[in-house]
Amino acid sequence: MSAGVVAIAVVPDRRTGTSMWELYELAIACAVFGNPQPDLADAWYELRLCGEAGTGVFSVRTDHGLEGLVGADTVIVPSVPDAVVEDGEDVPPELVDALRAAAASGARMVSLCTGAFALAAAGLLDGRRATAHWQHTGQLAARHPGVLVDDSVLYTDEGTVLTSAGATAALDLCLHLVRKDLGAGVAGQLARRLVVPAHRAGGQAQFIEAPVPPSDDDSLGPVLQWATEHLAEPLTVDLLARRARLSPRTFHRRVQEACGTTPLQWLLQQRVARAQTLLESTDLPVEQIGDHTGLGTAANLRRHFTRAVGVSPTDYRRSFRPSGPPSRGR
Template sequence: MSAGVVAIAVVPDRRIGTSLWELYEIAIACAVFGNPQPDLADPWYELRLCGEAGPGVFSLRTEYGLEGLVGADTVIVPSVPDAVVEDGEEVPPELVDALRAAAASGARMVSLCTGAFALAAAGLLDGRRATAHWQHTAQLAARHPGVLVDDSVLYTDEGTVLTSAGATAALDLCLHLVRRDLGATVAGQLARRLVVPAHRTGGQAQFIEAPLPPSDGDSLGPVLQWATERLAEPLTVDDLARRARMSPRTFHRRVREAHGTTPLRWLLQQRVARAQTLLESTDLPVELVGERSGLGTSANLRRHFTRTVGVSPSDYRRAFRRSDA
């Protein structure tokens, strides 16, 4: 397990100081990385605020200049000033230089919302998949054609470079970073303390403005909860549709509208998440982890787990095994 130093780049609008959006995203990052959680992981992250306070009603006290980004394990860039996005002004060159230096020193680079414009200006998103708030993704793509912009997701993970959509999607990405660094169990417990889901399925496509479909008063919640309590059973999409009293076609459409993914993909995500918890918290052999998570044989578990998580079940267990399990 590892946490490390998280540095947040504070770049206020020179006209109005720190914007509400930037303050909101900085607060999210501070809540996740800046509050020690010794009962979950010790040591926790070390947080740095780097940059300048700026004028205006909202300002922050920073202990480091932008040079403090170099040497951090993770660098987070929240929203850049509105003028950069709306009026096409250049990202401050001092920020661009600092981001390039931090990336060159080996930092993991992260943007929240329109912070992607800063990473793109530094050339760190060229040839990579990235996102931002859906209201700004078209402009990001037009201004930086070398970036593979995806407006359908809550966040992207390209290994050393990660980006999130707008507003609360910043929390999704921050929890994803905790999950990567400290494991699914720690991320899940932290999410409960923050009163949010540990992993929110679907993407921001479900939030893009569109005519509201008529509501029939039904909720997918009960049937999806029923499914998560029976992941070890051989559930099918038809089983879930019958439980929801819908045709398979209607159920498929409703899940995609609500969660931005297919029922089969949703079910797979839940089973992989269950496997993560079992690998972290039990000594069960891989064969039983596959059975109890509903992924079946050990070969099937390894295939789906590695494809989704990025490492094999055995490597994941070695990295995130809880010492008290």
Template sequence: MSAGVVAIAVVPDQRAGLTMWELHELSIACTVFGVPQPDLVDPWYELRLCGSPSAGPSPGSPFSLRTEYGLDALVGADTVIVPSVPDAVVEEGEDVPSELVEALREAAGSGARMVSLCTGAFALAAAGLLDGRRATAHWQHTAQLAARHPEVIVDDSVLYTDEGDVLTSAGATAALDLCLHLVRRDLGADVAGRLARRLVVQAHRAGGQAQFIEAPVPPSDDDSLSPVLQWAVEHLADPLTVDVLARRARMSPRTFHRRLQEATGTTPLQWLLQQRVARAQALLESTDLPVEQIGERSGLGTAANLRRHFTRTVGVSPTDYRRSFRPSGPPSRGR
């Protein structure tokens, strides 16, 4: 008996075929659940690719995919994964294909664990499977997901969500995190950890960890702000205050506060904190500096202050965050 039947619902865009991103998330699920691991568990998962066969590459796409099973084979699987939906569903507001929606509802009704990777959440939402539940997707698409499905509790900050029988993930590497999380749930931490080492990835990233969103100086139509914001980013280690920034911008503190909030949607102090956490992220990713020095260089001060603000903003401690980016070779020295 296998570790479980995993059925992947593949619905290429009839106009564009499989995109690179769709193929990426599909390949992640196939790699985790479709490659036998006899030294870990034998037999491994039984994988089914389910969908509508494609006669050949669609215009604009070099890829085509023929599936052995139709969407009706989702029923009876232990786990159903939707790795993506056609771009037109997300970008143009088209409906999720009705045959996929109906197949997902039937699979969920039969007791399957329902999973989406990135934009696959749009399919689960269309089937009503995310109503009243926390869900996520790649942060670039969560606004559309929330707007189209207000009954879903969309969280754009996490890597993945686990609601028991319904799980969702952000895109790219977060999809791999969720797949390994499923293996951990099914077969234990030891098997998941050994598989992660085989795939040369971190054994476990908690779902509550924040998606890694860069926080650059935001574009602004207010030319009077850009120079001072860029200067602030270059002097984060200095004791910056609203008065200091306002004086450099040749504005009153009140005017500076108002204009920055109009340009960025946040207050000066909140903006400074975001930039300092982003600087700390960059230093944790690229150097082996101790947290005390990172606190100083980012302007967050003491190690305790760094840990408090970093954990609150990113969702994990600086140490755990660094592990996510630690290369296999010796780390570089910060200068």
């Protein structure tokens, strides 16, 4: 049994082969969707690599042509050749046609980094909010004025079309897809295995001074870990700053630099994420989940949860227990 077919479009540069950066996002998608995790979910994804085989520093073998994109539940374009972005070359017409056909068949369309140029060339981003690596969003906006380019966020989710910035933001979006399909618990455990944060909201700043999460030997690492283990308690910036042996002002600045958000917003994100897990994995009433997450009353939980997730806790529980990927009757 499969949790859904994920088809990845492999688009090597026909002049130079597959570049290291193109392989990076391709490898991220393969690592998330191509490695079954039977202890996390009974049904994992079925992965297809579609397109031309790539050569270069590493070789990439594909098992389908681009026609394999049609019929998939999710189609991912990890990146396009550098020449498309830097020299203004057209996206290969056969890829454009395949993407349009896949979208018409009902697939969820996803781009990682410069893959947005391919979705835009296929007309799939017109009138939609989209992003790419901040170094390339200027070219994307200039070449495709119908796209609502946002150069500041990690990723965008427009329902059936999702885009991410480059590098590790691609992993954030892939984990976001797992969260949507299989729930926060599965996504959190997978993130732990990949040694990355369980959830970074798509609206988090793309360009921050220190994008790498705090390590254990950093003064922030232990205190943020402690905070996630004590979310039910009344946590304040002053309290966390004292545990980090920093002034509140310095603590605020360090969290902003490391996490791209304020300490209070970071706490709220952790509490909402914990509420998601409890809604999926327990039958606790909303009032008790408010207590367990530190969000307080049921009304307060509903207000913050609905604002962050877009649906009420009750609707979230109904939708995600059980949950599955977008499907067309498979």
